[in-house]
Amino acid sequence: MPAVNFHVDAVLFDMDGTLVNSMAGLVGAWELFKQKYPDINVEDILSSAHGVRTVDNLRKYCGIEDPEELTSEALRFEMAIVTESTSKGRPGILKLPGVADAMQEMSSSRHYPNPTWAICTSATREYALAALANAGIHVPDAFVAAEDVKFGKPAPDPYILGAEKCGVKPANCVVFEDAPAGIQSGNNAGCKTIGLLTTHTKTQMEAAKPDFLVPDMSSVSLKLSQGGGVDVTVEQF
Structure with a gap:
C-alpha cells in the first residue's frame, strides 16, 4: 500500500x-503480586490489562477498593516493574x-x-x-x-x-x-x-x-x- x-x-x-x-518487568511485577494475591491469573491479565491505569487494574483484578491502599499498591507495583525488568537476567x-x-x-x-x-x-x-x-x-x-x-x-x-x-x-x-x-x-x-x-x-x-x-x-x-x-x-x- x-x-x-x-x-x-x-x-x-x-x-x-x-x-x-517494559514487558519483562511487567511480567515480573505481576508474578511478584501473585504472591500476595494468589487468585489472580497473570496470563489473563497480560492479555487484556495493557494500556489501563494500574489503579484500575488492581481494583479489577486484585479487588482493592480502599483509595489509600490503591495508591500505595499501584506505586509498589509500578516500581516493581523497574526492578523486575533487570532481575533474573531480564533485558531491562x-x-x-x-x-x-x-x-x-x-x-x-x-x-x-x-x-x-x-x-x-x-x-x-x-x-x-x-x-x-x-x-x-x-x-x-x-x-x-x-x-x-x-x-x-x-x-x-x-x-x-x-x-x-x-x-x-x-x-x-x-x-x-x-x-x-x-x-x-x-x-x-x-x-x-x-x-x-x-x-x-x-x-x-x-x-x-x-x-x-x-x-x-x-x-x-x-x-x-x-x-x-x-x-x-x-x-x-
Missing part, C-alpha cells in the same frame, strides 16, 4: 508498548524499534512554550519518569500521567489534556498507541490514531478502529515542519 502523508499540530505518545518495551526497559529516530527528530521541540509532542501515559508519574530514564528518553514538558486525570483510558481525558498542554486542539493531533484502550481514548478525544502491533494482536487492535495500523514506530516518519507542527508519513502494510 502507498505511504500516507499528513500534517498535525502535535504528536501524542503513549509510553509502555509504544516508546518503551528498552526503546522500541523506530523510537530512537523519532526522539532524535522531536527532541528539540519538547519544551514550553510551544511543544509539538507530549507523552500521555496510564502509568504513575514516578514510574514513568523512572522508565523513561532507564530507556534513555527525554521527558517532554507536556507530560500526562495517571494521577493527572480523573478518568483514565479508554476515556478521552489523557489525550484531551495532552493536546491542551501542547496548546492545540485534539482534532489536530495524532496519537500513537499499542493498546485497544489507548486507541479508544484517542478516538474518543477526536484525535487521529495510529495503532502499533507491539503488544496486542492485529485482530485486537483492528477492533479498536485506529486510523492506521503498523508494526511499530519504524513504519512512521516524523519531521518537524518549518511552519510549526509535525509532518507525518505512515508506511502502510
Whole structure:
C-alpha cells in the first residue's frame, strides 16, 4: 500500500508498548503480586490489562477498593516493574524499534512554550519518569500521567489534556498507541490514531478502529515542519 502523508499540530505518545518495551518487568511485577494475591491469573491479565491505569487494574483484578491502599499498591507495583525488568537476567526497559529516530527528530521541540509532542501515559508519574530514564528518553514538558486525570483510558481525558498542554486542539493531533484502550481514548478525544502491533494482536487492535495500523514506530516518519507542527508519513502494510 502507498505511504500516507499528513500534517498535525502535535504528536501524542503513549509510553509502555509504544516508546518503551517494559514487558519483562511487567511480567515480573505481576508474578511478584501473585504472591500476595494468589487468585489472580497473570496470563489473563497480560492479555487484556495493557494500556489501563494500574489503579484500575488492581481494583479489577486484585479487588482493592480502599483509595489509600490503591495508591500505595499501584506505586509498589509500578516500581516493581523497574526492578523486575533487570532481575533474573531480564533485558531491562528498552526503546522500541523506530523510537530512537523519532526522539532524535522531536527532541528539540519538547519544551514550553510551544511543544509539538507530549507523552500521555496510564502509568504513575514516578514510574514513568523512572522508565523513561532507564530507556534513555527525554521527558517532554507536556507530560500526562495517571494521577493527572480523573478518568483514565479508554476515556478521552489523557489525550484531551495532552493536546491542551501542547496548546492545540485534539482534532489536530495524532496519537500513537499499542493498546485497544489507548486507541479508544484517542478516538474518543477526536484525535487521529495510529495503532502499533507491539503488544496486542492485529485482530485486537483492528477492533479498536485506529486510523492506521503498523508494526511499530519504524513504519512512521516524523519531521518537524518549518511552519510549526509535525509532518507525518505512515508506511502502510
